Amino acid sequence: MFSPNIVKNMKLRIAIQKSGRLHDDSIKLLKECGIDINNGVNKLKTEASNFPLEVFFLRDDDIPQYVEDGVADIGIVGENVILEKNRPVKIAEKLGFGKCRLSLAVPKSVEYNSVKDMDKLRIATSYPVILQNFLNEHNITAEIHEISGSVEIAPGIGLADAICDLVSSGSTLFMNGLKEVEVILKSEAALISNDNLLPEQEVLLQKLLFRIQAVKKAKNNKYVLLNAPNDKLKEIIALLPGMKSPTVLPLAEEGWSSVHSVLNENAFWDIIESLKAAGAQGILVVPIEKMII
Numbered sequence: 001m002f003s004p005n006i007v008k009n010m011k012l013r014i015a016i017q018k019s020g021r022l023h024d025d026s027i028k029l030l031k032e033c034g035i036d037i038n039n040g041v042n043k044l045k046t047e048a049s050n051f052p053l054e055v056f057f058l059r060d061d062d063i064p065q066y067v068e069d070g071v072a073d074i075g076i077v078g079e080n081v082i083l084e085k086n087r088p089v090k091i092a093e094k095l096g097f098g099k100c101r102l103s104l105a106v107p108k109s110v111e112y113n114s115v116k117d118m119d120k121l122r123i124a125t126s127y128p129v130i131l132q133n134f135l136n137e138h139n140i141t142a143e144i145h146e147i148s149g150s151v152e153i154a155p156g157i158g159l160a161d162a163i164c165d166l167v168s169s170g171s172t173l174f175m176n177g178l179k180e181v182e183v184i185l186k187s188e189a190a191l192i193s194n195d196n197l198l199p200e201q202e203v204l205l206q207k208l209l210f211r212i213q214a215v216k217k218a219k220n221n222k223y224v225l226l227n228a229p230n231d232k233l234k235e236i237i238a239l240l241p242g243m244k245s246p247t248v249l250p251l252a253e254e255g256w257s258s259v260h261s262v263l264n265e266n267a268f269w270d271i272i273e274s275l276k277a278a279g280a281q282g283i284l285v286v287p288i289e290k291m292i293i
């Protein structure tokens, strides 16, 4: 294998968006992973003080190429960009932020029944590769107009009949008199890595992934503390999954216990309601910072 000294001197270089929608969440994620970085304004690169990580600030569109070329070892970028750029990089982990969808939209007044209605239309987009693949899959011939920004105004100025663009709240489409008719892709930010990392870099990547996964799990779970009358304990415990099983501690008041557990966000409100109905009182819900199973 390799000597621990090499690992000691080895660095991982990560590319993140310089400014834009993914910048703040990328920095926040690194911070939540316990990595201190000093991201001064207008800096193009910086170093972490407590993890062997060098950070490059780039335009998101360039990140897949930099990672493929090995200028950066890993990067954080939207899945939409990864698929559009179609570079041979690996998705190491989806990160749960920057969520959006790439959709087809047409003017509100246009009747739309199925994707076949796109046949022979002019579609404006900044995602010609993903759009062309989608059209091919559905055997549709359309004229793709590649434009780099403000795609949603294209139908209004007569440049296109439809658009294919990113949507999150839908308000941009609404304000431009458009309606979303097909979701082509659901996207979120992902950590990508070069296909040929050195073994020492792979070790560092695994270390980083371990931390990212702990942060992600913590975000999806809540720590719950509640008081339960002892005669209802069995019923209440049955409702709580916990990491192994709930912790039960006697309260100073006779006949009552304190129950501690971890609940997944998806099932959270349903379980809280059932707990109340089963006699739980004084329910406290606390965020978890890191969760290592």
Ligand code: PRT
Residues within 6 Å of the ligand: 017, 018, 019, 020, 021, 022, 058, 059, 060, 061, 077, 078, 079, 080, 081, 098, 099, 100, 165, 166, 167, 168, 169, 170, 171, 172, 173, 187, 188, 189
């Ligand atoms: O300068 P650089 O090239 O780095 O940045 P950029 O301007 O190309 O990208 P940026 O910062 O706008 O977005 C970066 C990434 O954020 C995208 O690649 C997506 O992965 C993700 N993301 C998430 C979004 C959105 N949500 C989003 N809503 N990217 C863009 N939008 C735009 C969309 O294009 C449309 O104009 O927001 C508008 C629609 O938003 P709603 O809320 O009105 O539906």
Ligand code: ZN
Residues within 6 Å of the ligand: 059, 060, 061
């Ligand atoms: Zn971009």
